Amino acid sequence: MISTTPRIEGNAIGSAIKELKALDKNLVKEMRKDLRTKISPFAKQIADSVPVEAPLSGFGDGDFGHAGDTGWAGVRAAVSFTPGKSRRTGNHLVSVRIISRTNKRGPYIAEMAGMRSAGKTAQGRALVSNLNKKRQMKKSGGRYAFAQFRLLRPDIVVLATTIVNQLIGKVNRRIEL
DSSP states (O other), rough: OOOOOOOGGGGGHHHHHHHHHHOOOHHHHHHHHHHHHHHHHHHHHHHSOOSSOOOTTTTSSSSSSSOTTSOOEEEEEEEEETTOOSSSSSSSSSSEEETTTTSSHHHHHHHHSSSSSOSSHHHHHHHHHHHHHHSOOSSSOOOSHHHHHHHHHHHHHHHHHHHHHHHHHHHHHHHHH
């Protein structure tokens, strides 16, 4: 007996979703719901990895903090169903975004500072150096949320693959009937 596992190539995710919608719109809605609900706990873990308090005194609100747009704020996670919509490869099925609760940019700055350079000015180099003392950036991508995502990614991929395979099984049973 020969066994195969159906796979959807990365560049064909968008067209596969269109085919599923043509077959039955409820299938896509069900998959979207399953992906969001089952990946949400992972997304919460990723958001929880960003410190609630500012890692450096200049980010926080208060006597020495920055209360403006570049101040610190807590973050939340949002899970989006985005089939085939990535900037580079076009093979994403789900996106997990980290969003500042009050639209302040401090968490984003702390996450990404030093990713491309060690800072171009003395102030920038000091910021990156002090952030690295608090939490070193490993490889690239980010210091808090992306580092946690990198740890959880294998589990998220297995979960999403399982959900897609369950959907494929349902579609196959419906076609056989």
